[in-house]
Amino acid sequence: MSVDFKTSETKENLMRAFAGESQARNRYTFAAEVAHRQKQKTVEELFTFTADQERAHAKVFYDLLQEFSGENIEISSAAYPINISENLEDLLNFAKHNEYEEANDVYLKFSQKAQEEGFQKVAYAFTEIAKVEQIHCDRFEKLAELLKSNQLYTATSPSVWICVNCGYIFEGTNAPLKCPVCMYEQGYFLPVDLISCKDFIKGKK
Known part of the structure; x- marks a missing residue:
């Protein structure tokens, strides 16, 4: 039509x-x-x-x-x-x-x-x-x-976190309250696997 x-x-x-x-x-x-x-x-x-x-x-x-x-x-x-x-x-x-x-x-x-x-x-x-x-x-x-689930900055086992402002890498079960390099707040930290994970970038779980 x-x-x-x-x-x-x-x-x-x-x-x-x-x-x-x-x-x-x-x-x-x-x-x-x-x-x-x-x-x-x-x-x-x-x-x-x-x-x-x-x-x-x-x-x-x-x-x-x-x-x-x-x-x-x-x-x-x-x-x-x-x-x-x-x-x-x-x-x-x-x-x-x-x-x-x-x-x-x-x-x-x-x-x-x-x-x-x-x-x-x-x-x-x-x-x-x-x-x-x-x-x-x-x-x-x-x-x-x-x-x-309070898992954006906390993990059940040691994880790798990155400060998205300066790139500082931290290993532990909790992202630092402040980045020890640039002194930016915890909200600037992101689990490294979320940056590199194609499923997260595409939105899949």
């Missing part, structure tokens, strides 16, 4: 997705500020890293609407989350939930509708970005679990 792009549901879905990604970028930037105030550098960097990727997703969807430049696109039946908290575990779980919905519901439906209406390039964008959102979901979940 071929549909005129100007009257298509896909046009509105792209605008919904652009609005959603733009808001997600801001939410993660705000969450990164919370982590920064709490001196949790690892959590801050994860939120900032993901916010940059959400900006990239927004740009993809925005560019696909190029032919409507100078116009307004009205969308209906759109709802967006408010996730305000000073609790980092809550913020990570909020993010996990939102990313899961995009990956496993919203973008898959948008992709299917784009295919039905004959917009294969748009369908591909929704499908591939949905895969990235699942990675985001898994990564947020992993870090939330580490915080909840």
Whole structure:
């Protein structure tokens, strides 16, 4: 079925997705500020890293609407989350939930509708970005679990930790409260295996 792009549901879905990604970028930037105030550098960097990727997703969807430049696109039946908290575990779980919905519901439906209406390039964008959102979901979940179990800076057996500010390496069951080289707080330490582990980078557990 071929549909005129100007009257298509896909046009509105792209605008919904652009609005959603733009808001997600801001939410993660705000969450990164919370982590920064709490001196949790690892959590801050994860939120900032993901916010940059959400900006990239927004740009993809925005560019696909190029032919409507100078116009307004009205969308209906759109709802967006408010996730305000000073609790980092809550913020990570909020993010996990939102990313899961995009990956496993919203973008898959948008992709299917784009295919039905004959917009294969748009369908591909929704499908591939949905895969990235699942990675985001898994990564947020992993870090939330580490915080909840108090394992981000503590291990049950001797482990290797790295200060992400200066690169100092420490071996022990607990990351130092302060880096003995640069004197940065414990929040700058990260288990070395999380840096080198492809599963963590990809978001898999």
